[in-house]
Amino acid sequence: xxxxxxxxxxxxxxxxxxxxxxxxxxxxxxxxxxxxxxxxxxxxxxxxxxxxxxxxxxxxxxxxxxxxxxxxxxxxxxxxxxxxxxxxxxxxxxxxxxxxxxxxxxxxxxxxxxxxxxxxxxxxxxxxxxxxxxxxxxxxxxxxxxxxxxxxxxxxxxxxxxxxxxxxxxxxxxxxxxxxxxxxxxxxxxxxxxxxxxxxxxxxxxxxxxxxxxxxxxxxxxxxxxxxxxxxxxxxxxxxxxxxxxxxxxxxxxxxxxxxxxxxxxxxxxxxxxxxxxxxxxxxxxxxxxxxxxxxxxxxxxxxxxxxxxxxxxxxxx
Numbered sequence: 001x002x003x004x005x006x007x008x009x010x011x012x013x014x015x016x017x018x019x020x021x022x023x024x025x026x027x028x029x030x031x032x033x034x035x036x037x038x039x040x041x042x043x044x045x046x047x048x049x050x051x052x053x054x055x056x057x058x059x060x061x062x063x064x065x066x067x068x069x070x071x072x073x074x075x076x077x078x079x080x081x082x083x084x085x086x087x088x089x090x091x092x093x094x095x096x097x098x099x100x101x102x103x104x105x106x107x108x109x110x111x112x113x114x115x116x117x118x119x120x121x122x123x124x125x126x127x128x129x130x131x132x133x134x135x136x137x138x139x140x141x142x143x144x145x146x147x148x149x150x151x152x153x154x155x156x157x158x159x160x161x162x163x164x165x166x167x168x169x170x171x172x173x174x175x176x177x178x179x180x181x182x183x184x185x186x187x188x189x190x191x192x193x194x195x196x197x198x199x200x201x202x203x204x205x206x207x208x209x210x211x212x213x214x215x216x217x218x219x220x221x222x223x224x225x226x227x228x229x230x231x232x233x234x235x236x237x238x239x240x241x242x243x244x245x246x247x248x249x250x251x252x253x254x255x256x257x258x259x260x261x262x263x264x265x266x267x268x269x270x271x272x273x274x275x276x277x278x279x280x281x282x283x284x285x286x287x288x289x290x291x292x293x294x295x296x297x298x299x300x301x302x303x304x305x306x307x308x309x310x311x312x313x314x315x316x317x318x
Contacts, residue, residue: 012060
């Protein structure tokens, strides 16, 4: 492995990283900047320090794609601990309440009750984000207000839980010997979902409280953590293969193959006549040489630039 920065292609690239626990997403971005030799690195959605798994990063001009990746569905593997409520809805926070052992035993003895609560939290739901979050309340981050001792209740917002699959509930004990129930789960959800809040709400429905003890993101849209670079390799200066903007766009959107003249015109921000092409909100416009020229909207056989990408003649706009 080498500590020399990877040479970044002219259009940059998308990088998949398997974040380790206790690293912040900002830490991963900083390491990626060093490994890629550029300050222009961004992410398509953070992970809490406790969480592990897939971070999707963009470098160079490819950061323009990130706004189109943030809204993708995500999949998580998690462990929910029933019986203890924490201020952060995960293992990092101070305890707020502990369930009565008899109430906890009754939940463990009735798997159908757990399944019914899980079903209630599946599909289109209104979810109140965790109080310890980066959401702003009157100009201040919610987590800053909580740390200052304020009571914070965030407005509910619609999210979609496409799948909430649980394993066999098991009796366990916390580090101090408190009886709890641990429950492994796979959650596939829309953007904006707080899996910590899902654990909290499951505990509330069951009357015993709950929080997360483990969280791992395995997919973001079509991207899988199995294809991601490890933190060890990133720290060693080897960020792994970069996905080209074209390769990423082709996985997310229909493709419009451009002619040479259309490539030039679109690169200069002009509207291009694409004839009988069907109307579409977002299409990847690709040059004959395989470069992503831009993401465009097609209406009435003509294009409108949504996101443009640099071209060799410098004609593309921001």
